[in-house]
Amino acid sequence: MGDLKKRLRRWLYLAHRWLGILTGLLFATWFVSGVVMMYVGFPRLTDAERRAGLPPIAWDRVAVEPEAALARTGLARGAVRRLELAMLDAEPVWRLTPWEGPHRTLSAADGRAIDIVPAERALAAAAHHPAAVTVTDLGLAARDQWTVPQRFDPLRPFHRIALGDAADTHLYVSAATGEIALDATGHERFWNWFGAVPHWIYFTPLRAQRDLWRDVVLWLSGIGIVGAVTGLVVGVMRVRLRKRYARGKVTPYRGWMAWHHLGGLVAGTTLVTFIVSGWISMNPNRWFSPREPDRAALERYAGPAEPWPDLDRVALAAACPDAREARLARLDGQARVLLACADGRLLPCCGAPPDARRIAAAAARLLPEAAPPVIERLASEDLYWYGHHHARVLPVLRVRFADPSATWFHIDPATGEVLNRTDRSNRIYRWLFNAPHSFDFGPLLRHRPAWDLLLIGLSAGGLLISVTGVVIGWRRLGLTLRQGRLARSPGPGRTVRTVPSRRPSPTAR
Numbered sequence: 001m002g003d004l005k006k007r008l009r010r011w012l013y014l015a016h017r018w019l020g021i022l023t024g025l026l027f028a029t030w031f032v033s034g035v036v037m038m039y040v041g042f043p044r045l046t047d048a049e050r051r052a053g054l055p056p057i058a059w060d061r062v063a064v065e066p067e068a069a070l071a072r073t074g075l076a077r078g079a080v081r082r083l084e085l086a087m088l089d090a091e092p093v094w095r096l097t098p099w100e101g102p103h104r105t106l107s108a109a110d111g112r113a114i115d116i117v118p119a120e121r122a123l124a125a126a127a128h129h130p131a132a133v134t135v136t137d138l139g140l141a142a143r144d145q146w147t148v149p150q151r152f153d154p155l156r157p158f159h160r161i162a163l164g165d166a167a168d169t170h171l172y173v174s175a176a177t178g179e180i181a182l183d184a185t186g187h188e189r190f191w192n193w194f195g196a197v198p199h200w201i202y203f204t205p206l207r208a209q210r211d212l213w214r215d216v217v218l219w220l221s222g223i224g225i226v227g228a229v230t231g232l233v234v235g236v237m238r239v240r241l242r243k244r245y246a247r248g249k250v251t252p253y254r255g256w257m258a259w260h261h262l263g264g265l266v267a268g269t270t271l272v273t274f275i276v277s278g279w280i281s282m283n284p285n286r287w288f289s290p291r292e293p294d295r296a297a298l299e300r301y302a303g304p305a306e307p308w309p310d311l312d313r314v315a316l317a318a319a320c321p322d323a324r325e326a327r328l329a330r331l332d333g334q335a336r337v338l339l340a341c342a343d344g345r346l347l348p349c350c351g352a353p354p355d356a357r358r359i360a361a362a363a364a365r366l367l368p369e370a371a372p373p374v375i376e377r378l379a380s381e382d383l384y385w386y387g388h389h390h391a392r393v394l395p396v397l398r399v400r401f402a403d404p405s406a407t408w409f410h411i412d413p414a415t416g417e418v419l420n421r422t423d424r425s426n427r428i429y430r431w432l433f434n435a436p437h438s439f440d441f442g443p444l445l446r447h448r449p450a451w452d453l454l455l456i457g458l459s460a461g462g463l464l465i466s467v468t469g470v471v472i473g474w475r476r477l478g479l480t481l482r483q484g485r486l487a488r489s490p491g492p493g494r495t496v497r498t499v500p501s502r503r504p505s506p507t508a509r
Helices: 002-037 047-052 066-073 119-126 150-155 186-192 210-238 255-281 295-302 313-319 356-364 424-438 442-446 450-488
Strands: 080-088 091-098 104-107 136-141 158-162 170-174 180-184 325-331 334-340 346-349 374-378 396-400 408-411 418-422
Touching (some): 066 091, 119 136, 119 158, 150 180, 210 255, 255 450, 295 325, 356 374, 356 396, 356 408, 418 424, 442 450
Antiparallel strands (some): 080 091, 080 325, 136 158, 158 170, 170 180, 334 346, 374 396, 396 408, 408 418
């Protein structure tokens, strides 16, 4: 039994040593890049930013009605997820987003299909952006570092356009539809090479293959978990608080090894927590369901797909004279137009906001097999509806079903839009990933810099373990290589000398 314990202990030490050599630099990169991401996120385009780059809708130029636009594309009414009216430079256009397949764009002035947007027209569209100074065509890009996620696939390729502003903003305009898909400032592009790109292992050739990228991240973080857990176990085994080592020390090590050991004892739990929660973020084995409501639920919520009525241009122009976008929507069978105004408001036109009873009737059809839901109105954020790096709609309706998955939906009472879906698995995910990885608790987020100091302090502890581990691993690797060379090539008249390790034996007392 004693020999078995010694062998198991030896394998534990060896596993931690070589896994540490393999993952130590990756750990250090994760901690540094994580701090960068606290302040600079991956480039993204919010709806408010996208609409700010659009000119007001020229209602007097809109000649094609919604039903005519559908007929010209050949798409069935129920096959279209979103139907929107906006401007492409000086021309009003209909943009159709099907549930499946490429996005469609056609002129709202004469009904012609717009399949290709040339660079000249993309430049003209970009010139409407509020930050535009001197627009410059940077060329066509099918996929680059900032448009690598698959959500951009329906819009590829992109015209990359420099706005010539002080922030060195690059705008990505879809060559297929003319939509503004993304903006990225020079500040974002620079710092993301030290933030999201290494943190998420977001290198373009790898990230372009979503399944491969996901497997790589899962395996690397999984190996990292084993390395971190074995280190925590070894650290606890080697510490002595009562019967101490020579000179009253609690650790048998010196120098970098002592820093690594003591740092691991203090911040080892933090290291394990960050790595495990990061692994969970990749949704291993698809344990957590998607937050996006499914098509069938949204179709039931919208009601029968009746023909769209003609636009009341006078009423629409009066409701929001500077409207940047008009979105057609249905709620409980009632057709509505949602106007996105220049000040960021999303107004239902033309009349009063959706009736609470109509929203309740439509919400009950989201899960018709369940009992009628409980609907509560949230006027402030809570643990499951809160903003961190992006704003949340408030007030919001929470629709709670008593189905086996304990499903909730959040609905904007001002527009009737379904904002998201969350079930029991998503709420568990919130506590397994968001809470231990981002510490996104209301009191901390509302009392910054308390949140900043906590996250930076924890990251510094993890970085201490990682950097000391990298130094120790580098020395161990060099020692192993030197021993190997001496063993293979002793030379004439020379004897092989084994260089002793400075690290005490695992069984030393």
